[in-house]
Amino acid sequence: EECEIACDRLSIMVAGRMMCLGTLQQLKDKYRRGHRIESSLGQADDEKRRVFTHAVTEQFPGIRLASVNEGVFTFHLAERVPWSVFFRKVLQLEEDFELSNAIVGDYTLEQIFTSFANAAHHPDRRAQADPSLVTTTTIATDAGGDKPITKK
Incomplete structure (x- = not known):
């Protein structure tokens, strides 16, 4: 800021x-290209994390898992997707995996x-x-x- x-x-x-x-x-x-998703699975075993990561990569071809820190997954999608499509897919993931939260957005100057x-x-x-x-x-x-x- x-x-x-x-x-x-x-x-x-x-x-x-x-x-x-x-x-x-x-x-x-x-x-500042593409989108980012930060989501938390809460208490999840390794298998659920693997399945979740696979589901995200299926929904968003080309997405990259940037980090996993204390159960929070951060994904970066380099290409721009219309917000309506992006939100619909994230909402589906939220429903399928009972995510405790999901944050979506553009890259910020701090992230650059x-x-x-x-x-x-x-x-x-x-x-x-x-x-x-x-x-x-x-x-x-x-x-x-x-x-x-x-x-x-």
């Missing part, structure tokens, strides 16, 4: 390298930052990261040295 209020341009750096630069809206448009940070701190996961989140932007200045030029 602070970035949205105080900044008109943002840069994300990872390990001393500038990964992207742009206005808040440009970064959101470029890196976190995705870059996770890719930097977990080299073994870089290959699994959303390819759009590891795009390098090269920055140079014009002849006067005061106007940045962005190359992608």
